[in-house]
Amino acid sequence: MTITATSLVRRSLRLIGALDASESPTAEDMTDAIDTLQALFAELRGSDIMIPDYAVDGPDDELSIDLADREAIAAQLALRLAPEYGLSLSAEAAAAARESWTRFMHRYFQAGKTDFSELPIAAGRCR
Structure with a gap:
């Protein structure tokens, strides 16, 4: 299935209540949202x-x-855009966002591919 960036941004802005179903984002809102979306994708790739x-x-x-x-990406984008609009997701939408993001991360996490070398190592004896 394909979706345009505009449709994804509209979905995110509707989730936070910044747009209703009949509205479209402004050019400035689209630019900001696409920058945020690019940052989200880069962050995921940077996290392996x-x-x-x-x-x-x-x-x-x-x-x-x-x-x-x-849905997972739209919800994450909504969470990142909400503070810019002084808005937030409803409790129900936030719960759905967490659930969809957890499934998304499990789908794409590659066991054994992530480098944990920067994590601190426990000192002393481990049982």
Whole structure:
């Protein structure tokens, strides 16, 4: 399934109540949201989360993305955009966001591929 960047951003902004179903984001809102979305994808790749090659540069770009990923990414984008609008997700939407993101992370986490060498090592005897 493909979705445009505009549709993904609209979904995120509706989740926080910044848009209703009949509204579209402004050009400035789209630019900010796409920058945030690019940062989210970069953060995941930098964390060795093996996500598909999701990339977006403009509002008309299409992402080949399945429905489950779309909801997880839209919710994470909503969480990141909400403070800029002085808004937040409802408790129900926040719970759904956590659940979808947990499933997303489990789907793409590659056991044995993540480097934990920067984590502190416990001193002393371990039982």
